[in-house]
Amino acid sequence: MAQAEGLAILPMSKRVMNLANFLSEAARRFPKEIGFVWGNKSWTWSQIDQRVNAMATALQSKFGVVRGDRILIQSQNCNQMFESMFACFRLGAVWVPANFRQTPEEVAYLASASGAKGMICANAFPDHAAACRASSNELEFIVSIGTSKFGDEYDDLVDAFSGQTTQMALVNHDDPCWFFFTSGTTGRPKAAILTHGQMAFVITNHLCDLMPGTTHKDASLVVAPLSHGAGIHQLTQVARGSKTILLPTEKFDAAEAWRLVEEWKVSNMFTVPTILKILTENQSVATYDHSSLRYVIYAGAPMYRTDQIHALKTLGPVLVQYFGLGEVTGNITVLPPAYHFAEDNTQAKIGTCGFARTGMQISIQDDNGNEVSAGATGEICVIGPAVFAGYYNNPEANEKAFRNGWFRTGDLGHLDEEGFLFITGRASDMYISGGSNVYPREIEEKILTHPDISEAAVIGIPDPVWGEVGLAICVAKAGAAPDGAAIIDWLGNKMARYKLPKRLVFWPEMPKSAYGKIAKKLIRDELIRRKELDA
Known part of the structure; x- marks a missing residue:
């Protein structure tokens, strides 16, 4: 393409904002406002930022963590797990959260596959810590959340390095920040590489498509593990200075969830259809005031139409559905409240998971990569800034995942004439x-x-x-x-x-x-x- 006369083309810088800056900005703008609640404890944005700075300093000074190092996390939801995300980001290290329900053997594989330099592990999982030490030659240290025999205690380190800070790492668009472990048809977990630049788009997209109008006056209830979609959802809250509320115990309690919604005037939550069904069918939903809710976001599985109708009649027009894989950080489609109908009228598109997210493009393709016509079934493929950078240390999987620049989801579906997506099956047996x-x-x-x-x-x-x-x-x-x-x-x-x-x-x-x-x-x-x- 010829250069326009008088127009200087400058090389584009790949430098982007470090995601930890979201927390620094929240602490700067709302230092005394509550940012995080767990049980009977709460922390202001300033306190969270100070704790994150102290832990980042400890990881750097005591354990030598530098940009690019991977840190494995094995823990139920807690404030330390939330903080560890930003401590890793601040150093330019990679946060590698495991599903806490996995066995020691399964988590040990993640330690080895990710090449984790260190591990932050709750004291309830000594067998996981031992298995990771035994399986990985690269694992140099373990930090324990709570007192244990297998590592330095997290809060002791925060106290020891209190008041200290480290310079925020300079990062580029494609620098990894999170290994989101997923799996393919082989069942072997693969580390999807999420980057600082990609995630900045994802957070902006979530705010645009899933919960527009979110501000520091809002509150979000966490009813799913922070290791997966809920963790990404909470990053979005930090970007707006909205407080995060954790359930006080690992075991899900619908009545306690609704009590917290009333107490903290919760405006949004991220969940899966199974939990949404439990929440709306529990009698406590009628006991507590949930009128503060504006967005109840569900994803991760299809929702039966009868359950969807019941939820709409119980909660009102607050449901938001999205479809997306970990590799695309949930950013493929959205079905906002205005497109959820409790009646099967002519406006309702029963069975759809919505239309393409802002900045994303969907293509339904045949086995040869050709786009099929509206209504025809094929593989759901997607391009856009939310697509991950690839699988860590897995060229074979990367080769299979992309075709002509399109990410292949492995799911089958079709688009209607208006661009609404309907998932009709799975290419894999998952x-x-x-x-x-x-x-x-x-x-x-x-x-x-x-x-x-x-x-x-x-x-x-x-x-x-x-x-x-x-x-x-x-x-x-x-x-x-x-x-x-x-x-x-x-x-x-x-x-x-x-x-x-x-x-x-x-x-x-x-x-x-x-x-x-x-x-x-x-x-x-x-x-x-x-x-x-x-x-």
């Missing part, structure tokens, strides 16, 4: 249980380590509470007569509970394709034939 992705092959591999099992296949089947649950179909080894319930118990300490199949059945042989492969479509057909699954 299913979603209670908002968490479950990958059958990982479970199948564990089942096949049982001495009495010859073959195994796991599929997701509908469940009124969790959306989907696992059904394991197995073939026993000759002469063995294993008990299904006993095998599920045996699996209990080998994987996170949400991955456990709800039921296990035995067949004399497994349906196979002409190529001798176990065919899950044939398994579903057989389940329907046996009347064990509704067609």
